[in-house]
Amino acid sequence: MKLANLKIDQKKSGFTQFLLTDVKPWYEYADGKRTDKQLGHSCEVALPKQQLDKITVHVAKLDLKIEPKMQRVDFHNLDISLYPDFRNPSEVGVKATADDVREVG
Secondary structure: HHHHEEEOOOEEEEEEEEEEEEEEEEEEEOOOOEEEOOOOOOOEEEHHHHHHEEEEEEEEOOOOOOOOOEEEEEEOOOOOEEEEOOOOOOOOEEEOOOOOOOEEE
16 A cells, blocks of 8 residues: 555544635746746644644635735645655655635634
């Protein structure tokens, strides 16, 4: 089994609360260089149940209208997986994608 094929169960892993800290455009890369094609937005979130560790969730939506202000958010169709970190072989990276993000409460 490849590590990249391993999917994380959001509820069992504790990835259930997200605080939005930053939003940036997410661009396509080809041959190691950024293209002008925007795929959506990169949402950086802090995880309160994991000592405020941060992960980036790529949201495949171009017209995202949410401002980061440490507010609680939720993701639609969140997919979390792992990948080997080739720069640091003793660590594993987290890849997260979603269809949409919305403010909670």
